[in-house]
Amino acid sequence: MFLAWNEIKQNKLRFILISSVLLLIAYLVFFLSGLVNGLANMNREAVDKWQADAIILTDESDKSLPQSILSTDDVSQVKNANHLAPIAQINAIASRVSDEDTRQGVAIFAVQPDDFIAPNITDGHMFGRKGDVVAADYLKSEGFKVGDKVKLSSSDKYVTIVGFTDHARFNAAPVLYTSFETMQQIKGLPIESDPLVNAVVVQSENISTIKVPTSLEVVETETFIEKLPGYAAQNITLTLMIAFLIVISSVIIAIFLYVLTVQKASMFGVLKAQGISNAYLARSVVAQTFILTVVGVALGFALTWLTGAFLPYKVPVQFDILSMLIYALIFIIVAILGAVFSVLSIFKIDPLKAIGG
Amino acid sequence: MMPTLQFIDASKTFGDGHNTIKALKPTTFSANEGELIAIIGPSGSGKSTFLTIAGGLQTASEGDVLINGRSLKNMREKELAQVRLQDIGFILQASNLVPFLTVDKQFSLLDRVKQHNMSPEERTHLFQTLGIEHLLQQLPNDLSGGERQRVAIAKALYTKPAILLADEPTASLDSDRAFEVMSLLQKQTKLQNNTTIVVTHDTRLIPYFDKVFKMTDGVLKQEN
Ligand SMILES: Nc1ncnc2c1ncn2[C@@H]1O[C@H](COP(=O)(O)OP(=O)(O)O)[C@@H](O)[C@H]1O
Numbered sequence: 399m400f401l402a403w404n405e406i407k408q409n410k411l412r413f414i415l416i417s418s419v420l421l422l423i424a425y426l427v428f429f430l431s432g433l434v435n436g437l438a439n440m441n442r443e444a445v446d447k448w449q450a451d452a453i454i455l456t457d458e459s460d461k462s463l464p465q466s467i468l469s470t471d472d473v474s475q476v477k478n479a480n481h482l483a484p485i486a487q488i489n490a491i492a493s494r495v496s497d498e499d500t501r502q503g504v505a506i507f508a509v510q511p512d513d514f515i516a517p518n519i520t521d522g523h524m525f526g527r528k529g530d531v532v533a534a535d536y537l538k539s540e541g542f543k544v545g546d547k548v549k550l551s552s553s554d555k556y557v558t559i560v561g562f563t564d565h566a567r568f569n570a571a572p573v574l575y576t577s578f579e580t581m582q583q584i585k586g587l588p589i590e591s592d593p594l595v596n597a598v599v600v601q602s603e604n605i606s607t608i609k610v611p612t613s614l615e616v617v618e619t620e621t622f623i624e625k626l627p628g629y630a631a632q633n634i635t636l637t638l639m640i641a642f643l644i645v646i647s648s649v650i651i652a653i654f655l656y657v658l659t660v661q662k663a664s665m666f667g668v669l670k671a672q673g674i675s676n677a678y679l680a681r682s683v684v685a686q687t688f689i690l691t692v693v694g695v696a697l698g699f700a701l702t703w704l705t706g707a708f709l710p711y712k713v714p715v716q717f718d719i720l721s722m723l724i725y726a727l728i729f730i731i732v733a734i735l736g737a738v739f740s741v742l743s744i745f746k747i748d749p750l751k752a753i754g755g
Numbered sequence: 756m757m758p759t760l761q762f763i764d765a766s767k768t769f770g771d772g773h774n775t776i777k778a779l780k781p782t783t784f785s786a787n788e789g790e791l792i793a794i795i796g797p798s799g800s801g802k803s804t805f806l807t808i809a810g811g812l813q814t815a816s817e818g819d820v821l822i823n824g825r826s827l828k829n830m831r832e833k834e835l836a837q838v839r840l841q842d843i844g845f846i847l848q849a850s851n852l853v854p855f856l857t858v859d860k861q862f863s864l865l866d867r868v869k870q871h872n873m874s875p876e877e878r879t880h881l882f883q884t885l886g887i888e889h890l891l892q893q894l895p896n897d898l899s900g901g902e903r904q905r906v907a908i909a910k911a912l913y914t915k916p917a918i919l920l921a922d923e924p925t926a927s928l929d930s931d932r933a934f935e936v937m938s939l940l941q942k943q944t945k946l947q948n949n950t951t952i953v954v955t956h957d958t959r960l961i962p963y964f965d966k967v968f969k970m971t972d973g974v975l976k977q978e979n
């Protein structure tokens with residue numbers, strides 16, 4: 399630590415530059431991880447909020463909600479689940495009647511207002527009358543308000559926003575929650591007919607004990623999300639980018655440290671000639687790497703946080719402290735592994751050559 | 756009394772196959788506590804080879820070297836480093852200073868890696884004798900060649916080594932300083948009762964030494 403710290407103090411500019419490079423790489427990694435998180439949430443936050451263990455869909459739907467159509471008879475045959483909540487879903491384009499230009503893709507969910515998947519109300523009240531909807535509060539920033547009459551692309555009927563809920567996006571679209579009655583109306587079906595259900599959302603301690611008719615399939619929530627269009631591809635791509643970034647930056651860090659160490663070879667040789675052990679010098683190099691990366695990563699963290707505070711709401715970046723900490727840790731470990739290469743080069747220095755006897 | 760340093764038929768051969776240089780012919784040598792020894796001889800005769808073997812920086816090809824009775828023959832690098840740290844002080848031709856440490860911190864580093872160094876009083880006295888007490892906050896780069904060499908000498912003496920090895924320690928000093936440094940080495944050797952071996956070209960310094968050896972083509976012979 400003594401050698402490491404004194405060298406940093408004495409060569410401030412050089413070490414500020416190195417730490418800055420680490421800072422920028424860490425910043426990029428953190429930002430990308432925020433993007434992964436944000437984009438994932440756009441797809442899944444409504445589902446996450448249900449806190450469901452599984453979703454029951456028809457076998458032939460290939461885990462796609464709109465492709466799955468269940469009869470009331472099917473639903474009544476599901477056994478051994480703690481909580482069941484039927485759900486119907488369609489996608490539509492919503493626009494305010496007062497301002498037809500405010501077009502916005504939405505996912506409409508029909509749920510029963512007393513089921514566990516019913517939306518919590520952050521503003522206004524729960525849907526009650528025919529035509530009432532509870533909207534995701536993201537729509538507020540698009541100008542939608544409680545009391546707005548909304549036209550839906552798939553229907554000639556209007557719906558009215560009576561309340562808002564938070565964290566309600568599904569497959570990148572804000573959600574409108576409504577009753578099955580209103581859903582029948584939106585679909586242009588007679589209200590008296592049996593409502594169509596796309597799936598049954600389930601809470602259950604042990605989903606393997608759930609009994610369903612053979613035409614149905616119990617899908618774990620995580621599997622269901624993975625199957626959302628584009629979700630897995632997007633996640634894999636971005637995560638690969640982060641992995642590459644970490645690999646590339648670790649190579650850069652390792653090269654940096656190696657060059658720094660090689661530059662000091664004669665000094666290390668002289669110290670070795672005086673009998674200072676390899677272990678002491680190795681600890682010094684590792685300590686220095688640790689100081690540089692921790693400073694760089696911490697500043698990267700702070701800068702990411704600062705950026706997050708100023709990002710426009712539309713940017714799908716959401717920082718998750720836990721994943722950021724994990725990346726920070728990986729980053730520091732990788733840098734220290736890089737330092738080990740330099741340490742090996744110290745071991746190879748012949749003190750006799752260094753003293754030029 | 757056990758000699759501090761002993762060479763027993765120790766020799767050094769460089770190179771392999773038919774292209775070998777016998778830098779040090781089989782040599783038997785011993786030095787005792789409190790002795791100040793000079794090694795003179797032409798360049799390329801093997802003086803540095805002798806000195807680096809004595810200091811555990813390289814090992815003899817044949818024969819053995821003992822420091823305070825301990826054989827260096829089969830020691831691993833880690834043990835040799837320990838011997839260098841505990842028992843040997845080097846004053847090198849090249850400056851042995853760490854470029855980013857102030858003079859003061861060069862000594863803090865030694866305190867960190869080795870115990871039982873000079874007391875603060877001894878240290879102050881050493882700095883005064885060498886005329887470096889006003890340089891403590893300077894970096895090696897800010898010092899003149901002579902100042903660097905004096906700091907290097909102070910570093911070597913600071914750990915109170917049993918064997919002090921110096922390769923041309925006065926080469927970069929003017930003759931007044933050279934005489935001063937020699938009388939300091941003489942005084943320290945008697946005071947700390949260690950063994951000091953100095954390689955030098957400067958025959959004017961001969962009167963300071965207890966014994967003078969001459970190296971010729973790898974053969975070491977006592978002069979007086
Ligand atoms: N590492 C080495 N490899 C090969 N030859 C060496 C090596 N070190 C010294 N020598 C040779 O050994 C001889 C003695 O060298 P050295 O001990 O440095 O002499 P001096 O210090 O008296 O000038 C020279 O011929 C030199 O070229």
Ligand SMILES: [Mg+2]
Nearest residue numbers: 755799802803
């Ligand atoms: Mg020499």
